[in-house]
Amino acid sequence: MKQPFPFSAIVGQDEMKQAMILTAIDPSIGGVLVFGDRGTGKSTAVRALAALLPPITAIKGCPTNSETSADCPDWAAIDTDKTVEIPTPVVDLPLGATEDRVVGALDIEKALTQGEKAFEAGLLARANRGYLYIDEVNLLEDHIVDLLLDVAQTGENVVEREGLSIRHAARFVLVGSGNPEEGELRPQLLDRFGLSLDVSSPNDVETRVEVIKRRDAYERNTTTFLETWAVKDAEIRDEIIKARSILAKIKTDDAILADCAALCIALGSDGLRGELTLLRTARAWAAYQGRNKVIREDLQAVAPMALRHRLRRDPLDEAGSGARVARIVNQVFNTPRVASA
Structure with missing residues (x-):
């Protein structure tokens, strides 16, 4: 095989x-x-x-x-x-x-x-x-x-x-x-x-040519191709293993939890699964980046993939779901945080 x-x-x-x-x-x-x-x-x-x-x-x-x-x-x-x-x-x-x-x-x-x-x-x-x-x-x-x-x-x-x-x-x-x-x-x-x-399929010639080159090289000489990319695959594997080892130690401030809730409210997300998924995903991303605490940039990096399928439909908004999430993220994060009691 x-x-x-x-x-x-x-x-x-x-x-x-x-x-x-x-x-x-x-x-x-x-x-x-x-x-x-x-x-x-x-x-x-x-x-x-x-x-x-x-x-x-x-x-x-x-x-x-x-x-x-x-x-x-x-x-x-x-x-x-x-x-x-x-x-x-x-x-x-x-x-x-x-x-x-x-x-x-x-x-x-x-x-x-x-x-x-x-x-x-x-x-x-x-x-x-x-x-x-x-x-x-x-x-x-x-x-x-x-x-x-x-x-x-x-x-x-x-x-x-x-x-x-x-x-x-x-x-x-x-x-x-x-x-x-x-x-x-x-x-x-x-x-x-x-x-x-x-x-989606790439729409520029250079990217499509590179896809063709790599797939052709893989099919013509699989062993050599795998050896060529083995080092980079090993680097990703090591980063995943390291992130797993520190995941439980990642800190999350209340301000980040408030950001999660504010985003989901602004998006009209039903239930609390959106907040929980966003938090877990941001925590995993922080671990992958080697940080010991979740920051706003982590939420920004993962919010589109964690929330785009939880949007309520807006017939008046023709933007894609990912673009809508990114726009609302910018709106929420450009609003000063409300100090907690």
Whole structure:
């Protein structure tokens, strides 16, 4: 199997790469939704990032990639403490996947006749501690969307059939991509994505030529191309690992929390998920920059990707969602802060 295209070799698409890196630093941000033209590197980016990340430690043979034997579900019948290092999982969820393939299938006959919980793990089990990638996510069937909403909320997959119940951890970074011309995403699922961004094909000759050169070099001599970009990929990996190590120590002043709230109020964002996502994303960005505290510039850097999909529609405003967020960020941040009591 051919190794993925190097993450650092992806031309342009800086916001998409930034979003992928931030969810690698802090998976609790909630995943990435990428809308845009076909052939703009959406699937390439997620596979490249997963290949760049350090391997994870998992119990040998565990179908849910559990880190310890205590975390392995009982139905897996794993009786070893031996661990192995495996690549960060990247699992594709195809549009035509059945419910059993997604959540797993329970062998009812064996369970009733032999009293055993015979369970075949599905895609959600395989994606645990990794990435679940859905291309054309806006075309996903409604009942699969409902399943994903439940799992995204709880971090656990529950399969119940004929009075029997199977549970296992299902914590993953959800990455969805799609073409907005083919239909909108259900609001309930849209809100579950932490970050959202729009990508487009480059419109200048130099950039397009560079894309062609790199892809051609990768396909003609993969080994040499990977070696060429290995150092830059390693630098990004080290920065992610370092950011993870200091993330819990990042300080956030009340003034920054007030900024988060003021932005979401000005944007008309429903609920508090916008503030929480903005805060987590800014904290991850501060850690990636090597700072020990969140500053306004961090909020400015990540606000468009954290908030553009939480905007209420304004039929009188023809500006793109990212431009609207940037404009409101400037308006809010140019207003003097109100001193707290």
